[in-house]
Amino acid sequence: MKKILKYVMVDIVQNKIVLIYTALLLIISLSIFNLEDSAAKGMLSLLNIILILVPLICIIFSTIYVYNSAEFIELLVSQPLKRKSIWLSLFYGLALSLCIAFFVGAGIPILFYHADSTGIMMILTGIALTIVFVGIALLAGVLARDKAKGIGFSILLWLYFSLIFDALVLFLLFQFQDYPLENVMVVFSFLNPIDLGRIQILLKMDISALMGYTGAVYRDFFGSSMGIIISFLGLAAWIFLPVYFSLRIFRKKDL
Amino acid sequence: MIETKNITKKFGKLKALDQVSVTFSKGECVALLGPNGSGKTTLIKSLLGMVVPDSGEIFFNQKPIKQQWAYREKIGYMPQIGRYPDNMTIAHVINMMKDIRRGSRSVLDEELINSFGLDKILQKKMRGLSGGTTQKVSACLAFLFSPDVLILDEPTAGLDPVSSEKLKQKILDEKEKGKLVLITSHVLSELDDLITEVFYMQEGQVLFHKKLTALIEDTGELKLSKAITSFINNHHSLTVV
Numbered sequence: 001m002k003k004i005l006k007y008v009m010v011d012i013v014q015n016k017i018v019l020i021y022t023a024l025l026l027i028i029s030l031s032i033f034n035l036e037d038s039a040a041k042g043m044l045s046l047l048n049i050i051l052i053l054v055p056l057i058c059i060i061f062s063t064i065y066v067y068n069s070a071e072f073i074e075l076l077v078s079q080p081l082k083r084k085s086i087w088l089s090l091f092y093g094l095a096l097s098l099c100i101a102f103f104v105g106a107g108i109p110i111l112f113y114h115a116d117s118t119g120i121m122m123i124l125t126g127i128a129l130t131i132v133f134v135g136i137a138l139l140a141g142v143l144a145r146d147k148a149k150g151i152g153f154s155i156l157l158w159l160y161f162s163l164i165f166d167a168l169v170l171f172l173l174f175q176f177q178d179y180p181l182e183n184v185m186v187v188f189s190f191l192n193p194i195d196l197g198r199i200q201i202l203l204k205m206d207i208s209a210l211m212g213y214t215g216a217v218y219r220d221f222f223g224s225s226m227g228i229i230i231s232f233l234g235l236a237a238w239i240f241l242p243v244y245f246s247l248r249i250f251r252k253k254d255l
Numbered sequence: 256m257i258e259t260k261n262i263t264k265k266f267g268k269l270k271a272l273d274q275v276s277v278t279f280s281k282g283e284c285v286a287l288l289g290p291n292g293s294g295k296t297t298l299i300k301s302l303l304g305m306v307v308p309d310s311g312e313i314f315f316n317q318k319p320i321k322q323q324w325a326y327r328e329k330i331g332y333m334p335q336i337g338r339y340p341d342n343m344t345i346a347h348v349i350n351m352m353k354d355i356r357r358g359s360r361s362v363l364d365e366e367l368i369n370s371f372g373l374d375k376i377l378q379k380k381m382r383g384l385s386g387g388t389t390q391k392v393s394a395c396l397a398f399l400f401s402p403d404v405l406i407l408d409e410p411t412a413g414l415d416p417v418s419s420e421k422l423k424q425k426i427l428d429e430k431e432k433g434k435l436v437l438i439t440s441h442v443l444s445e446l447d448d449l450i451t452e453v454f455y456m457q458e459g460q461v462l463f464h465k466k467l468t469a470l471i472e473d474t475g476e477l478k479l480s481k482a483i484t485s486f487i488n489n490h491h492s493l494t495v496v
Contacts, residue, residue, distance in 0.1 A: 082324045
Protein backbone atom coordinates (compact mmCIF):
# COMPACT_ATOMS: atom_id res chain seq x y z
CA MET A 1 0.00 0.00 0.00
CA LYS A 2 2.71 2.46 1.03
CA LYS A 3 4.72 1.64 -2.07
CA ILE A 4 1.89 2.37 -4.49
CA LEU A 5 0.97 5.50 -2.57
CA LYS A 6 4.55 6.71 -2.99
CA TYR A 7 4.39 6.32 -6.78
CA VAL A 8 0.98 7.99 -6.98
CA MET A 9 2.22 10.96 -4.95
CA VAL A 10 5.37 11.37 -7.04
CA ASP A 11 3.26 11.27 -10.18
CA ILE A 12 0.83 13.89 -8.90
CA VAL A 13 3.62 16.23 -7.81
CA GLN A 14 5.26 15.89 -11.22
CA ASN A 15 1.95 16.88 -12.71
CA LYS A 16 2.07 20.65 -12.41
CA ILE A 17 -1.67 21.22 -12.01
CA VAL A 18 -1.57 20.71 -8.25
CA LEU A 19 1.21 23.27 -7.94
CA ILE A 20 -0.75 25.75 -10.06
CA TYR A 21 -3.81 25.12 -7.90
CA THR A 22 -1.77 25.86 -4.78
CA ALA A 23 -0.45 29.10 -6.27
CA LEU A 24 -3.95 30.11 -7.36
CA LEU A 25 -5.37 29.59 -3.87
CA LEU A 26 -2.44 31.45 -2.38
CA ILE A 27 -2.93 34.45 -4.67
CA ILE A 28 -6.68 34.54 -4.05
CA SER A 29 -6.48 34.30 -0.29
CA LEU A 30 -3.62 36.77 0.08
CA SER A 31 -5.28 39.34 -2.15
CA ILE A 32 -8.62 38.96 -0.36
CA PHE A 33 -7.07 39.46 3.07
CA ASN A 34 -5.13 42.47 1.80
CA LEU A 35 -8.06 44.09 0.01
CA GLU A 36 -10.68 43.78 2.74
CA ASP A 37 -10.21 46.17 5.65
CA SER A 38 -11.20 43.65 8.31
CA ALA A 39 -10.01 40.08 8.43
CA ALA A 40 -13.50 38.85 9.34
CA LYS A 41 -14.90 40.28 6.11
CA GLY A 42 -12.02 38.70 4.28
CA MET A 43 -12.93 35.34 5.77
CA LEU A 44 -16.44 35.61 4.41
CA SER A 45 -15.30 36.45 0.88
CA LEU A 46 -12.79 33.65 1.05
CA LEU A 47 -15.46 31.24 2.25
CA ASN A 48 -17.57 31.83 -0.82
CA ILE A 49 -14.63 31.35 -3.13
CA ILE A 50 -13.51 28.19 -1.35
CA LEU A 51 -16.98 26.71 -1.51
CA ILE A 52 -17.04 27.11 -5.29
CA LEU A 53 -13.42 26.61 -6.26
CA VAL A 54 -12.30 23.72 -4.06
CA PRO A 55 -15.04 21.28 -5.12
CA LEU A 56 -14.62 22.23 -8.79
CA ILE A 57 -10.86 21.74 -8.96
CA CYS A 58 -10.90 18.62 -6.78
CA ILE A 59 -13.61 16.79 -8.67
CA ILE A 60 -12.34 17.59 -12.15
CA PHE A 61 -8.65 17.03 -11.46
CA SER A 62 -9.34 13.74 -9.69
CA THR A 63 -11.64 12.41 -12.40
CA ILE A 64 -9.14 13.22 -15.13
CA TYR A 65 -6.36 11.72 -13.04
CA VAL A 66 -8.28 8.47 -12.58
CA TYR A 67 -8.80 8.16 -16.34
CA ASN A 68 -5.19 9.04 -17.11
CA SER A 69 -4.01 6.40 -14.66
CA ALA A 70 -5.94 3.68 -16.49
CA GLU A 71 -2.68 2.21 -17.80
CA PHE A 72 -1.04 2.41 -14.43
CA ILE A 73 -3.99 0.69 -12.77
CA GLU A 74 -4.02 -2.01 -15.45
CA LEU A 75 -0.33 -2.61 -14.90
CA LEU A 76 -0.76 -2.89 -11.15
CA VAL A 77 -3.80 -5.16 -11.30
CA SER A 78 -1.80 -7.86 -13.10
CA GLN A 79 0.78 -7.77 -10.30
CA PRO A 80 0.56 -9.48 -6.91
CA LEU A 81 -1.33 -6.62 -5.29
CA LYS A 82 -4.74 -6.34 -3.70
CA ARG A 83 -7.19 -4.36 -5.75
CA LYS A 84 -8.30 -2.70 -2.57
CA SER A 85 -4.85 -1.31 -1.85
CA ILE A 86 -4.42 -0.13 -5.44
CA TRP A 87 -7.67 1.81 -5.33
CA LEU A 88 -7.20 3.18 -1.83
CA SER A 89 -3.65 4.30 -2.67
CA LEU A 90 -5.06 6.25 -5.57
CA PHE A 91 -7.62 7.82 -3.25
CA TYR A 92 -5.13 8.62 -0.49
CA GLY A 93 -2.63 9.99 -3.00
CA LEU A 94 -5.15 12.35 -4.56
CA ALA A 95 -6.72 13.37 -1.27
CA LEU A 96 -3.40 13.91 0.44
CA SER A 97 -1.84 16.00 -2.31
CA LEU A 98 -4.95 18.16 -2.79
CA CYS A 99 -5.26 18.64 0.97
CA ILE A 100 -1.64 19.75 1.18
CA ALA A 101 -2.29 22.11 -1.73
CA PHE A 102 -5.31 23.54 0.09
CA PHE A 103 -3.44 23.85 3.34
CA VAL A 104 -0.50 25.66 1.77
CA GLY A 105 -2.64 27.82 -0.53
CA ALA A 106 -5.49 28.79 1.78
CA GLY A 107 -4.71 27.37 5.21
CA ILE A 108 -1.48 29.22 5.85
CA PRO A 109 -2.87 32.67 4.87
CA ILE A 110 -5.93 32.01 7.05
CA LEU A 111 -3.71 31.11 10.00
CA PHE A 112 -1.64 34.19 9.31
CA TYR A 113 -4.53 36.67 9.17
CA HIS A 114 -7.25 35.01 11.20
CA ALA A 115 -5.76 32.43 13.52
CA ASP A 116 -8.69 31.64 15.78
CA SER A 117 -11.17 28.81 16.06
CA THR A 118 -13.16 30.12 13.08
CA GLY A 119 -10.04 30.07 10.93
CA ILE A 120 -9.25 26.52 11.98
CA MET A 121 -12.84 25.50 11.31
CA MET A 122 -12.57 26.97 7.84
CA ILE A 123 -9.39 25.00 7.12
CA LEU A 124 -10.96 21.79 8.40
CA THR A 125 -14.05 22.35 6.26
CA GLY A 126 -11.93 23.03 3.19
CA ILE A 127 -9.97 19.85 3.78
CA ALA A 128 -13.15 17.85 4.35
CA LEU A 129 -14.67 19.20 1.12
CA THR A 130 -11.46 18.34 -0.73
CA ILE A 131 -11.65 14.72 0.42
CA VAL A 132 -15.41 14.50 -0.27
CA PHE A 133 -14.97 15.61 -3.87
CA VAL A 134 -11.99 13.35 -4.50
CA GLY A 135 -14.21 10.48 -3.35
CA ILE A 136 -17.08 11.54 -5.60
CA ALA A 137 -14.63 11.83 -8.51
CA LEU A 138 -13.41 8.27 -7.91
CA LEU A 139 -16.99 7.04 -7.96
CA ALA A 140 -17.69 8.89 -11.22
CA GLY A 141 -14.45 7.56 -12.68
CA VAL A 142 -15.18 3.94 -11.86
CA LEU A 143 -18.80 4.12 -13.02
CA ALA A 144 -18.24 5.41 -16.54
CA ARG A 145 -15.80 3.57 -18.79
CA ASP A 146 -15.74 6.39 -21.30
CA LYS A 147 -13.49 9.32 -20.39
CA ALA A 148 -15.65 12.08 -21.86
CA LYS A 149 -18.71 10.64 -20.18
CA GLY A 150 -16.97 10.41 -16.82
CA ILE A 151 -15.64 13.96 -16.90
CA GLY A 152 -19.00 15.29 -18.08
CA PHE A 153 -20.66 13.42 -15.24
CA SER A 154 -18.25 15.04 -12.74
CA ILE A 155 -18.94 18.52 -14.06
CA LEU A 156 -22.67 17.88 -13.80
CA LEU A 157 -22.26 16.67 -10.23
CA TRP A 158 -20.34 19.81 -9.34
CA LEU A 159 -23.00 22.00 -10.99
CA TYR A 160 -25.65 20.10 -9.09
CA PHE A 161 -23.98 20.51 -5.72
CA SER A 162 -23.05 24.17 -6.16
CA LEU A 163 -26.00 25.61 -8.08
CA ILE A 164 -28.81 23.27 -8.98
CA PHE A 165 -29.28 21.89 -5.49
CA ASP A 166 -29.88 25.33 -3.99
CA ALA A 167 -32.25 26.19 -6.82
CA LEU A 168 -34.20 22.99 -6.19
CA VAL A 169 -34.43 23.69 -2.47
CA LEU A 170 -35.68 27.23 -3.11
CA PHE A 171 -38.17 25.91 -5.64
CA LEU A 172 -39.52 23.41 -3.14
CA LEU A 173 -39.71 26.09 -0.47
CA PHE A 174 -41.81 28.33 -2.68
CA GLN A 175 -44.00 25.54 -3.91
CA PHE A 176 -44.78 24.30 -0.42
CA GLN A 177 -44.58 27.56 1.50
CA ASP A 178 -47.88 26.87 3.23
CA TYR A 179 -46.44 23.85 4.98
CA PRO A 180 -43.94 23.76 7.84
CA LEU A 181 -40.78 22.66 6.06
CA GLU A 182 -38.13 23.56 8.65
CA ASN A 183 -37.29 20.03 9.66
CA VAL A 184 -37.34 18.80 6.09
CA MET A 185 -34.82 21.52 5.22
CA VAL A 186 -32.42 20.17 7.82
CA VAL A 187 -32.62 16.76 6.21
CA PHE A 188 -32.11 18.33 2.77
CA SER A 189 -28.93 20.04 3.84
CA PHE A 190 -27.38 16.63 4.50
CA LEU A 191 -27.84 15.81 0.83
CA ASN A 192 -25.25 18.39 -0.16
CA PRO A 193 -21.72 18.46 1.29
CA ILE A 194 -21.15 22.04 0.16
CA ASP A 195 -24.22 23.15 2.12
CA LEU A 196 -22.97 21.27 5.14
CA GLY A 197 -19.60 23.00 4.89
CA ARG A 198 -21.22 26.42 4.58
CA ILE A 199 -23.53 25.86 7.53
CA GLN A 200 -20.68 24.61 9.63
CA ILE A 201 -18.55 27.69 9.14
CA LEU A 202 -21.44 30.13 9.46
CA LEU A 203 -22.58 28.48 12.67
CA LYS A 204 -19.08 28.97 13.99
CA MET A 205 -18.95 32.58 12.81
CA ASP A 206 -22.39 33.14 14.26
CA ILE A 207 -23.61 35.41 11.48
CA SER A 208 -27.27 34.48 11.33
CA ALA A 209 -28.09 37.00 8.64
CA LEU A 210 -25.78 35.29 6.21
CA MET A 211 -26.73 31.77 7.09
CA GLY A 212 -29.55 31.49 4.65
CA TYR A 213 -32.72 29.65 5.40
CA THR A 214 -31.27 26.20 6.06
CA GLY A 215 -28.59 27.65 8.28
CA ALA A 216 -31.03 29.52 10.47
CA VAL A 217 -33.28 26.50 10.81
CA TYR A 218 -30.25 24.40 11.51
CA ARG A 219 -29.17 26.54 14.40
CA ASP A 220 -32.63 26.55 15.89
CA PHE A 221 -32.73 22.84 15.53
CA PHE A 222 -29.37 21.79 16.90
CA GLY A 223 -27.82 24.85 18.56
CA SER A 224 -24.35 25.96 17.49
CA SER A 225 -21.96 23.38 18.87
CA MET A 226 -24.25 20.39 18.41
CA GLY A 227 -24.93 21.61 14.87
CA ILE A 228 -21.23 21.70 14.10
CA ILE A 229 -20.70 18.18 15.38
CA ILE A 230 -23.64 16.81 13.43
CA SER A 231 -22.70 18.54 10.20
CA PHE A 232 -19.19 17.19 10.61
CA LEU A 233 -20.61 13.69 10.92
CA GLY A 234 -22.57 14.41 7.75
CA LEU A 235 -19.37 15.38 5.96
CA ALA A 236 -17.67 12.23 7.25
CA ALA A 237 -20.48 10.16 5.74
CA TRP A 238 -19.97 12.06 2.47
CA ILE A 239 -16.31 11.06 2.55
CA PHE A 240 -16.90 7.44 3.42
CA LEU A 241 -19.85 6.45 1.23
CA PRO A 242 -18.59 7.41 -2.27
CA VAL A 243 -15.18 5.85 -1.61
CA TYR A 244 -16.81 2.70 -0.23
CA PHE A 245 -19.09 2.27 -3.24
CA SER A 246 -16.33 3.05 -5.74
CA LEU A 247 -14.15 0.42 -4.06
CA ARG A 248 -16.93 -2.17 -4.23
CA ILE A 249 -17.36 -1.53 -7.94
CA PHE A 250 -13.62 -1.47 -8.63
CA ARG A 251 -13.08 -4.85 -7.00
CA LYS A 252 -15.35 -6.48 -9.53
CA LYS A 253 -14.45 -4.35 -12.51
CA ASP A 254 -13.04 -5.90 -15.68
CA LEU A 255 -9.91 -4.22 -16.92
CA MET B 256 -0.90 -25.98 -12.28
CA ILE B 257 -3.70 -23.84 -13.71
CA GLU B 258 -7.16 -25.27 -14.04
CA THR B 259 -10.39 -23.64 -15.13
CA LYS B 260 -13.81 -25.16 -14.60
CA ASN B 261 -16.68 -24.07 -16.83
CA ILE B 262 -15.81 -20.39 -16.85
CA THR B 263 -18.24 -18.16 -18.70
CA LYS B 264 -17.87 -14.46 -19.34
CA LYS B 265 -20.28 -12.23 -21.19
CA PHE B 266 -19.65 -8.70 -22.40
CA GLY B 267 -23.15 -7.47 -23.02
CA LYS B 268 -24.64 -9.96 -25.44
CA LEU B 269 -21.31 -11.28 -26.61
CA LYS B 270 -20.15 -14.50 -24.97
CA ALA B 271 -16.38 -14.06 -24.77
CA LEU B 272 -15.94 -17.32 -22.87
CA ASP B 273 -18.48 -20.10 -22.94
CA GLN B 274 -18.06 -22.92 -20.43
CA VAL B 275 -14.30 -23.16 -20.85
CA SER B 276 -12.69 -25.98 -18.87
CA VAL B 277 -9.00 -26.61 -19.28
CA THR B 278 -5.93 -27.74 -17.39
CA PHE B 279 -2.45 -26.43 -18.05
CA SER B 280 0.33 -28.34 -16.35
CA LYS B 281 3.91 -27.61 -15.41
CA GLY B 282 6.65 -27.89 -17.98
CA GLU B 283 4.36 -27.38 -20.94
CA CYS B 284 4.50 -24.63 -23.49
CA VAL B 285 0.96 -24.08 -24.70
CA ALA B 286 -0.06 -22.16 -27.81
CA LEU B 287 -3.42 -20.45 -27.35
CA LEU B 288 -4.78 -20.12 -30.84
CA GLY B 289 -7.98 -18.98 -32.44
CA PRO B 290 -9.38 -16.32 -34.73
CA ASN B 291 -9.58 -12.69 -33.62
CA GLY B 292 -12.16 -12.21 -30.92
CA SER B 293 -12.30 -15.89 -30.00
CA GLY B 294 -11.71 -15.16 -26.32
CA LYS B 295 -7.99 -15.82 -25.93
CA THR B 296 -7.17 -12.52 -24.26
CA THR B 297 -10.26 -12.75 -22.08
CA LEU B 298 -9.13 -16.20 -20.92
CA ILE B 299 -5.67 -14.85 -20.10
CA LYS B 300 -7.08 -11.87 -18.27
CA SER B 301 -9.36 -14.17 -16.29
CA LEU B 302 -6.36 -16.23 -15.20
CA LEU B 303 -4.73 -13.01 -14.00
CA GLY B 304 -7.84 -11.83 -12.21
CA MET B 305 -8.11 -8.77 -14.42
CA VAL B 306 -11.43 -9.99 -15.73
CA VAL B 307 -13.84 -11.61 -13.31
CA PRO B 308 -15.77 -14.50 -14.90
CA ASP B 309 -19.57 -14.53 -14.52
CA SER B 310 -19.55 -18.16 -13.50
CA GLY B 311 -17.13 -21.04 -13.10
CA GLU B 312 -13.95 -21.35 -11.12
CA ILE B 313 -10.23 -20.98 -11.73
CA PHE B 314 -7.64 -22.83 -9.68
CA PHE B 315 -3.95 -22.01 -9.38
CA ASN B 316 -2.01 -24.84 -7.74
CA GLN B 317 -5.37 -26.34 -6.66
CA LYS B 318 -6.43 -23.15 -4.89
CA PRO B 319 -9.30 -21.00 -6.19
CA ILE B 320 -8.07 -17.56 -7.25
CA LYS B 321 -11.25 -15.65 -6.58
CA GLN B 322 -10.49 -12.49 -4.57
CA GLN B 323 -6.91 -13.73 -4.16
CA TRP B 324 -3.85 -11.77 -5.21
CA ALA B 325 -0.74 -13.44 -3.81
CA TYR B 326 -0.73 -16.16 -6.48
CA ARG B 327 0.19 -13.53 -9.06
CA GLU B 328 3.70 -13.52 -7.59
CA LYS B 329 4.20 -16.71 -9.54
CA ILE B 330 3.04 -15.26 -12.85
CA GLY B 331 4.87 -13.09 -15.33
CA TYR B 332 2.51 -11.41 -17.76
CA MET B 333 3.31 -9.73 -21.02
CA PRO B 334 0.24 -7.94 -22.36
CA GLN B 335 -0.70 -7.66 -26.00
CA ILE B 336 -0.41 -3.88 -25.90
CA GLY B 337 1.63 -2.82 -22.91
CA ARG B 338 0.44 0.48 -21.54
CA TYR B 339 2.57 2.31 -19.02
CA PRO B 340 2.35 5.66 -17.26
CA ASP B 341 3.49 8.25 -19.80
CA ASN B 342 5.86 10.33 -17.77
CA MET B 343 7.81 7.50 -16.17
CA THR B 344 11.15 6.48 -17.62
CA ILE B 345 12.04 2.86 -18.38
CA ALA B 346 14.20 2.83 -15.25
CA HIS B 347 11.29 4.11 -13.16
CA VAL B 348 8.95 1.42 -14.42
CA ILE B 349 11.46 -1.35 -13.82
CA ASN B 350 12.40 -0.06 -10.38
CA MET B 351 8.76 0.33 -9.45
CA MET B 352 8.06 -3.28 -10.38
CA LYS B 353 11.08 -4.44 -8.41
CA ASP B 354 9.86 -2.40 -5.48
CA ILE B 355 6.33 -3.78 -5.68
CA ARG B 356 7.38 -7.40 -6.10
CA ARG B 357 10.40 -7.32 -3.84
CA GLY B 358 10.56 -10.35 -1.66
CA SER B 359 8.76 -12.55 -4.12
CA ARG B 360 12.08 -13.55 -5.72
CA SER B 361 15.50 -12.69 -4.45
CA VAL B 362 17.29 -13.31 -7.74
CA LEU B 363 16.32 -11.01 -10.59
CA ASP B 364 16.61 -12.14 -14.17
CA GLU B 365 17.88 -9.08 -16.02
CA GLU B 366 19.16 -11.00 -19.02
CA LEU B 367 16.56 -9.60 -21.42
CA ILE B 368 17.13 -6.00 -20.32
CA ASN B 369 20.73 -6.33 -21.41
CA SER B 370 20.21 -8.41 -24.53
CA PHE B 371 17.52 -6.04 -25.80
CA GLY B 372 19.85 -3.12 -25.12
CA LEU B 373 17.35 -1.43 -22.81
CA ASP B 374 20.10 -0.73 -20.30
CA LYS B 375 21.38 1.95 -22.67
CA ILE B 376 18.08 3.82 -22.92
CA LEU B 377 16.89 3.53 -19.32
CA GLN B 378 16.37 7.27 -19.02
CA LYS B 379 13.91 7.50 -21.92
CA LYS B 380 10.33 8.28 -21.05
CA MET B 381 7.68 5.68 -21.81
CA ARG B 382 5.73 8.28 -23.79
CA GLY B 383 8.38 8.54 -26.47
CA LEU B 384 8.98 4.84 -26.98
CA SER B 385 8.09 3.04 -30.20
CA GLY B 386 5.63 0.16 -30.09
CA GLY B 387 8.42 -2.37 -30.39
CA THR B 388 10.47 -0.89 -27.56
CA THR B 389 7.40 -0.85 -25.33
CA GLN B 390 6.96 -4.55 -26.14
CA LYS B 391 10.56 -5.12 -25.08
CA VAL B 392 9.88 -3.43 -21.75
CA SER B 393 6.81 -5.64 -21.28
CA ALA B 394 8.88 -8.74 -22.05
CA CYS B 395 11.62 -7.74 -19.60
CA LEU B 396 9.06 -7.18 -16.85
CA ALA B 397 7.43 -10.56 -17.49
CA PHE B 398 10.73 -12.44 -17.15
CA LEU B 399 12.31 -10.23 -14.47
CA PHE B 400 11.18 -12.21 -11.44
CA SER B 401 11.72 -15.70 -12.94
CA PRO B 402 8.08 -16.64 -12.33
CA ASP B 403 6.81 -20.23 -12.49
CA VAL B 404 4.21 -19.31 -15.08
CA LEU B 405 4.71 -17.04 -18.07
CA ILE B 406 1.70 -15.67 -19.88
CA LEU B 407 2.67 -14.00 -23.14
CA ASP B 408 -0.01 -12.35 -25.24
CA GLU B 409 1.29 -11.85 -28.79
CA PRO B 410 4.88 -11.58 -27.55
CA THR B 411 6.59 -11.07 -30.89
CA ALA B 412 4.10 -8.68 -32.48
CA GLY B 413 5.96 -5.49 -33.32
CA LEU B 414 9.40 -6.83 -32.49
CA ASP B 415 12.19 -6.77 -35.05
CA PRO B 416 13.44 -10.20 -36.25
CA VAL B 417 16.59 -10.13 -34.11
CA SER B 418 14.78 -9.25 -30.88
CA SER B 419 12.05 -11.69 -31.74
CA GLU B 420 14.64 -14.44 -32.01
CA LYS B 421 16.19 -13.42 -28.68
CA LEU B 422 12.80 -13.58 -27.04
CA LYS B 423 12.07 -17.01 -28.52
CA GLN B 424 15.39 -18.31 -27.24
CA LYS B 425 14.55 -16.93 -23.80
CA ILE B 426 11.15 -18.64 -23.86
CA LEU B 427 12.84 -21.93 -24.79
CA ASP B 428 15.33 -21.56 -21.93
CA GLU B 429 12.54 -20.96 -19.44
CA LYS B 430 10.58 -23.93 -20.75
CA GLU B 431 13.64 -26.12 -20.21
CA LYS B 432 13.61 -25.03 -16.57
CA GLY B 433 10.21 -26.70 -16.24
CA LYS B 434 8.01 -23.61 -16.27
CA LEU B 435 4.55 -23.34 -17.70
CA VAL B 436 4.42 -21.00 -20.68
CA LEU B 437 1.19 -19.81 -22.31
CA ILE B 438 1.60 -18.03 -25.64
CA THR B 439 -0.91 -16.54 -27.99
CA SER B 440 0.28 -15.66 -31.44
CA HIS B 441 -0.97 -15.39 -34.96
CA VAL B 442 2.40 -16.15 -36.47
CA LEU B 443 2.19 -19.92 -36.37
CA SER B 444 5.53 -20.53 -38.05
CA GLU B 445 7.23 -18.96 -35.05
CA LEU B 446 5.65 -21.37 -32.64
CA ASP B 447 6.79 -24.58 -34.36
CA ASP B 448 9.88 -25.20 -32.28
CA LEU B 449 8.55 -23.66 -29.07
CA ILE B 450 5.34 -25.33 -28.11
CA THR B 451 4.33 -28.72 -26.79
CA GLU B 452 0.55 -28.31 -26.70
CA VAL B 453 -2.04 -26.58 -28.85
CA PHE B 454 -5.19 -25.05 -27.42
CA TYR B 455 -7.62 -23.81 -30.03
CA MET B 456 -10.58 -21.57 -29.26
CA GLN B 457 -13.44 -20.42 -31.40
CA GLU B 458 -16.28 -18.08 -30.42
CA GLY B 459 -15.47 -18.49 -26.76
CA GLN B 460 -15.45 -22.26 -26.80
CA VAL B 461 -12.64 -24.78 -26.77
CA LEU B 462 -12.37 -26.42 -30.17
CA PHE B 463 -9.52 -28.72 -29.18
CA HIS B 464 -6.64 -29.04 -26.74
CA LYS B 465 -3.99 -31.51 -27.83
CA LYS B 466 -0.34 -32.35 -27.51
CA LEU B 467 1.58 -31.10 -30.53
CA THR B 468 2.88 -34.61 -31.21
CA ALA B 469 -0.65 -36.02 -31.18
CA LEU B 470 -1.83 -33.29 -33.52
CA ILE B 471 0.97 -34.00 -35.98
CA GLU B 472 0.25 -37.71 -35.79
CA ASP B 473 -3.48 -37.21 -36.38
CA THR B 474 -3.09 -34.97 -39.36
CA GLY B 475 0.15 -36.25 -40.85
CA GLU B 476 1.38 -32.69 -41.29
CA LEU B 477 4.70 -31.56 -39.88
CA LYS B 478 4.18 -27.80 -39.88
CA LEU B 479 1.96 -26.41 -37.17
CA SER B 480 0.08 -24.11 -39.50
CA LYS B 481 -0.75 -26.92 -41.91
CA ALA B 482 -1.60 -29.33 -39.12
CA ILE B 483 -4.07 -26.90 -37.64
CA THR B 484 -5.68 -26.04 -40.95
CA SER B 485 -6.11 -29.67 -41.83
CA PHE B 486 -7.43 -30.51 -38.36
CA ILE B 487 -10.00 -27.74 -38.53
CA ASN B 488 -11.05 -28.75 -42.04
CA ASN B 489 -11.53 -32.37 -40.94
CA HIS B 490 -13.34 -31.24 -37.84
CA HIS B 491 -15.72 -29.08 -39.83
CA SER B 492 -16.42 -31.75 -42.40
CA LEU B 493 -17.13 -34.11 -39.51
CA THR B 494 -19.61 -31.73 -37.91
CA VAL B 495 -21.27 -31.16 -41.27
CA VAL B 496 -21.67 -34.89 -41.83
